[in-house]
Amino acid sequence: MAEYNFREIEQKWQEFWKDKGTFKAEVDPNRPKFYSLDMFPYPSGAGLHVGHPLGYIASDIVSRFKMLKGFNVLHPMGYDSFGLPAEQYAIQTGQHPAITTEQNITRYTEQLKNIGFAFDWDREVRTSDPAYYKWTQWIFMQLFNSYYDQEADKALSIGSLISRFEKEGNASIKAVCDDDTPTFTASEWDGFSEKEKQEMLLKYRLTFLAETTVNWCAALGTVLSNDEVKDGFSERGGHPVERKKMMQWSMRITAYADRLLQGLEKVDWSEPIKEMQRNWIGKSIGAEMVFQVKNSDKSIKVFTTRIDTIYGVTCLALAPESDLAAELITEEERATAEAYIKVAKNRSERERMSDVKTISGAFTGSYAINPFNDEEIPIWIADYVLAGYGTGAVMAVPAHDERDYNFAKHFGLEIRQVIEGSMENGSFPGKGGLIINSGFISNLYMKEAMEKAIEFLEEKGIGKGKIQFRMRDAIFTRQRYWGEPLPVYFKDELPYLIDEKDLPLVLPEVDKYLPTEDGEPPLGRAKDWTYKTADGEYPLELSTMPGWAGSSWYFFRYMDPKNDSVFADKAKTDYWGAVDLYIGGSEHATGHLLYSRFWTKFLYDLGVVSIDEPFQKMINQGMIQGRSNFVYRLKPLLKGGGEGNPEEKAILPMIFVSKGIHEKIQGKSLNEAEKTEIELKFKSIFEKLNPQIDYWGLLKIDTSAMHVDVNIVHNDQLNLDKFKAWRPDLADAEFILEDGKYSCGAEVEKMSKSKYNVVNPDDIIERYGADTLRLYEMFLGPLEQFKPWNTNGIDGVFKFLKKLWNLYHPGSGDFAVSDAPASKEELKVLHKAIKKLEEDMANFSFNTSVSSFMICVNELTALKCNKREVLEPLAILVSPYAPHIAEELWALLGHSTSITTASFPEFNEEYLVESNFEYPVMINGKMRAKLNLSLSLAVSEIEQAALADANVQKWLEGKAPKKVIIVPGKIVNLVV
RNA sequence: GCCGGGAUGGUGGAAUAGGUAGACACGCAAGACUUAAAAUCUUGUGAGAGCAAUCUCGUACGGGUUCGAUUCCCGUUCCUGGUACCA
The missing domain is CATH 1.10.730.10 (Isoleucyl-tRNA Synthetase; Domain 1)
Known part of the structure; x- marks a missing residue:
């Protein structure tokens, strides 16, 4: 008698796969390859829940299917093992994050192996392993040693830039660099000191040190990303966060903006994800121009996508943060304008964002001159203008831009229409419309008008056509311990790379994982954190790399995970190529997926890999949400508000009511029997108190919901014994049931420990087996x-x-x-x-x-x-x-x-060929009869057969059909 | 606000070059086996009317195109993901 014994079978085959190396992948030029990849997991302390394997199961199915189809399949798994939670845990417990991480990885691996994935575990990588991050550091060094040449449209070596500086200076070099880069000649370059040269080069390097505004959290001693900040406080811990200027390493990802945009055309991703990336990159084509301030040597630079509306400009608006705004305030306006700046600056960014409806601003008192018609334009300060985008100044065209319109309307500024159309419903963009009231560009259409206007700007030397990106350079440092150290030391306050032979630069030991007393990052606590060169000993960089560093290139390392002389052998990366199927959540749309594409393009420019898009096909699996269960506690309140006094409260009974009763209490529709039951439960308690007081009369009854572990609830019915075991402190609680059962409430929420709705795959596997789990998650x-x-x-x-x-x-x-x-x-x-x-x-x-x-x-x-x-x-x-x-x-x-x-x-196909088909016969589009007919019948024969049918005749009532539609093998429809 | 995705029985879902709505599964009900329970098996199961054959309604809502619409078009509501005044 052989029953289906999944426990025995699953264990047996998991061992077989491991012993026989069934999923070991090796380069084999004679077979087509298939690279199937899951997004890099962070091994959290909570372990795997049922939502995690969803994507892994899907990619495993595809991998195994491809094996059966004769493909050489690469299907690896590893861990993005640097990260905040382990560090946070280290701060609390003093436990080294490496130890916690190791434990978590062991648990994850065990759980994954239990599901029977066809992973080649010999290729496992971990970003926190020095043998791995050696190459993360190496890539950083290559970025430091490169600049982006716009003529070649690729990254080139800093060495070649230096030789060009030596020959011709930088005036004719088209390269991506800082905005404030001065122009110099070859002889000036020659005259620069070593320090000046290095400072100049830093303005070109693809990774560079620069002062950036960041979200600084003093309590955590670190910089936080926008989504780690909620309402001006850190998401974790709720500490205050301030905007602060700091020296940080950045990555010049903006140099690749256009290629990142174009590359999207080549990959097979879902349209929403591509769209998100396009929006994030945010390319705008327009013009940049300068307005002179009247009676002043100052000028205001603006960026606009609608230079065709230049004659409709009736106001310039500056961001409150801009220094220029403060300088332009005249005596008469000083009081109001400065007060406004103070208020606007103090409003948190989130406030300014969420509060779009409120229009605010202040006049500076100054005017600018529109160079097209020499008109005077008032200069305003407005908080709808962002300091961080474009030039931090806007030329407002109220007639053709909604925000400008609302602003002008609010402050009674002139609204001047310059495109043909109706202003009945306020402003209209009028893109492509006929230009009117616009001097020499009147009677032109948008495209031509823009060309003419830009020509005019260039002739006068006050502007030019420009492409603006919304995307910012990516900040690359964190003031944290548990990350890759940067292979950089400082000499004369300037950064230099350590020697390649000294890689990896291993994370040093520290006594505590907190910032130092004087606010330095945790690495400031390390002993001898210096770099020794022939000419001396220099301090090393104290910040570490962000989480996305290691995950931006891991898909290459899987191809050659043990190599110590190169990040991955070229022959191997050439064979495996791009990832053929990438499965993961869409939450990485603008982070990981953008950074990985950036680094891949850079490595492609270096010539060390042959692909410039890492992920050919991507599927974004949906999140599995948790389903929480609730129990409802009776909460007696003293009538007229407030709770009972502490003494009475302490002995008030723990009574839980079933869901139906809770709903009745909330809806105030309890019946008498239920009221009596509740009253009796309370009375027995009250009798032990002061019998003189009519407690019941003083109370009104309310309920409050409490999360209950979903693992002790089945079909929304609470298992009372398990509940008492789960919460020994509530073992004496009483329950008011419905039909002898306690029904729980339920709600769909994110799966999380604190909501007690986490379902662990181990339990399912224990009860049904891994094969059932795999099938069910798909089903x-x-x-x-x-x-x-x-x-x-x-x-x-x-x-x-x-x-x-x-x-x-x-x-x-x-x-x-x-x-x-x-x-x-x-x-x-x-x-x-x-x-x-x-x-x-x-x-x-x-x-x-x-x-x-x-x-x-x-x-x-x-x-x-x-x-x-x-x-x-x-x-x-x-x-x-x-x-x-x-x-x-x-x-x-x-x-x-x-x-x-x-x-x-x-x-x-032969086995599926049918000779007959059961035709649905419809009369006026409604199915009335079925006819089993041979598929070899001609249309006219089908019609005959249909009309001959008794059932059909009944519906036709003897009349001839007006129209007969016959689709052979599909349907017959008669219209009467 | 803007840009995506979606809404189908008690439940998860199936069916779109327009062609029998509800496959498959859960749940529920009845029955068989069993001392009993579990397991298993059989039958039924969108709503309403009818003894029944059968009929009417039905894919969020309101229109439209069509012989025929869950599928296409227009408008509305709600849910959901992303993004945040981008000049």
């Missing part, structure tokens, strides 16, 4: 859709596996397959499944595949089929989804090698 719905986790349907999937097993173990339960040829009908069932599976795989529609497996097995069971000719291919078919049971069946069928070495069954 839940389309991969890309967000969905709450619930185990309501898991029994059906488990039953399916048992039925599958029983096909190979008919009757008595012993393994038995017949070598007799399969019937036509049996083959049809099989090939229907093959066809569906191939289609689903092409569409990444895994849920429908599981359904078709079920249909297939149901039909074969009905046919009592146990023919090898059908069951052998069936095992292969199922193997990507449920690999353990498939391997076991494959072995029982007499094979000694892994099922992954089998070939995917060839689909044969």
Whole structure:
């Protein structure tokens, strides 16, 4: 009697795969490659929950499918193991983050192995491993040694830039550099001191030190990213955060802005993700021009995308932060304007953002001259202008821009229409419309007007056409301990790279993981954190790299994870190429996915890899949300507000009411019996208090919801014994039930420890096995859709596996397959499944595949089929989804090698060919009859047959149909 | 606000070059087996009307195109993801 014993089977095959090295991938030029990758996980202390493996299961299915299709599959897994949580834990406990990280990785790996993924574990990488971050540091050094040449449109070496400086200075060099870079000649360069030269080069390097405004959190001693700041406080810990200027390393990702934009055309990603990246890069084509301030030597530079509306400018608006704004304030306006600046500056960024409706601003008293018509334009200060974008100044055209319109309307400024159209509904952009009231560009259309206007600016030397990007350079340092040290030391306060032979620069030990007393990053605590060169000993950089450093190139390291002489051998990266399938969440759209593309393009420019887009095809799986359960505690309140006095409160009973009663209390619709039950529970308590007081009369009853562990709730019914075990402090609590049961409330929320709604895959595997977990996660719905986790349907999937097993173990339960040829009908069932599976795989529609497996097995069971000719291919078919049971069946069928070495069954159309079709016959578009007819019938014969049918005749009521629509093999429709 | 995605039975979902709405599964109900329970199996299950055959309604809502619309077009509501005044 061989039952489906998943525990035994799964353990057996996981060991087999490990011992035989089944998933070891090696370069093989004779086979086509397939690189399947999951987004790099951070090994958190909470371990894996059921949401994590969703994407891994999908990529595993595709990987195994590709193996069956003859591909050489690279399917690795590793850990993005530097990160804040381990450091935070270290600060609290003093435990070295390396130890915590190691423990977490061990747990993750164990959990992943239990699910039976086809990972090549020999290729595992960890970003916190010095053998790995040696190469992260190496890439940083290459960036430091490069600049972006706009003529070559690629990164070139700093060495070649120096030789050009020596020959011709920098006037004719088109390269991406800081805005404040001065022009110099070859002889001036020659005259620069070493320090001046280095300072100049820093303005060109692809990674550079610069003063940037950052979110500084003094309590945490670190800089936070925008999404780590909530309402001016740190998300973690709630410490105050201020905007502060600091010296930070940055990456000149803006140099690649255009190529990052164009590269999107080449990759097969979902349109929303591409769109997010496009918006993030934010390319605007326009013009930059200078307005002279009247009676002053000062000028204001603005960027505009609508230079065609230059004659409609009736105001210039400056950001409150700009220094110029303060300088332009005249005596008469000083009081109001300065007060406004103070208020506007003090408003937090979030306030300014969320409060779009309120229009505010102040007049400076100064005027600027529009060079096109010499008109005087008032200069205002307005907080809708951002200091960080463009030039921090806007030429307002109220007639054709909504924000400008609202501003002008609010302050009673002139609104001058310069494009033909109606102003009835306020401003209108009028893109492409006819220009009017605009001097020499009147009667032109947008494109031509813009060209003419830019020509005018260039002639007068007061402006030019310009492309502006929204994207900023990326800050590359964190004042943290648990990250890669930068391979940089300082001499005369200028940064220099350490020698390549000294890589990796290993993270030093420190006594505490906190900033030093004088505010230096934690590395400031390290002893001997210096670099020794021939001419002396110099301090090393104290900041570390951000989380995205290590994850920006890991997909190359998987190709050659142990190499010590290069980050990855070129022959290997050439063979494996780009990732063919990348599965992960869409939350990385503008972070990881942009930085990885940037570094890949840079490495491509260096010539060390041959691809410039790392991820060819990407699928974004939807998050699995948690489903929280609630219990409702009765909360007696003293009438007229306030709670009872502390003494009474302390002994008030813990009473939980079932969901229905909670709803009635909230809706004030309790019936008498329920009221009495509650009252009695309380009375027995009150009797022990002062019997003189009518407590009940003083109380009003309310309820409050409390999260309860979803693992002690089944079908929303609370297991009372388990509840008491879960919360021993509430073991004496009383419960008011409905129909003898306690019903819990439920809500869909993010899966999180604090909400007690985390479901662990280990529990599911323990109860049903990994194959059931894999199938069920897929069966839940389309991969890309967000969905709450619930185990309501898991029994059906488990039953399916048992039925599958029983096909190979008919009757008595012993393994038995017949070598007799399969019937036509049996083959049809099989090939229907093959066809569906191939289609689903092409569409990444895994849920429908599981359904078709079920249909297939149901039909074969009905046919009592146990023919090898059908069951052998069936095992292969199922193997990507449920690999353990498939391997076991494959072995029982007499094979000694892994099922992954089998070939995917060839689909044969012949078995699906039908001779007959049951035509739905519709009268006026409604299905009224069915007719089983031969598919070989001509249209006229079908019509005859349909009209001859008694049921059809009944509906026609003897009349001839007005119109007859016949689609052979599909439908018959008669219009009366 | 702007840009995406979505809304189908009690539940998860299936079906779009426009062609039988609700596959598959859960749940529920009835029955079989069992001393009993679990497991398993069988049958039924969108709503309403009817003894029944059958009929009417039905894919968020309101229109439209069509012989025929869950699918295409226009408008509305709600949910959800991203983004934050980008000149």
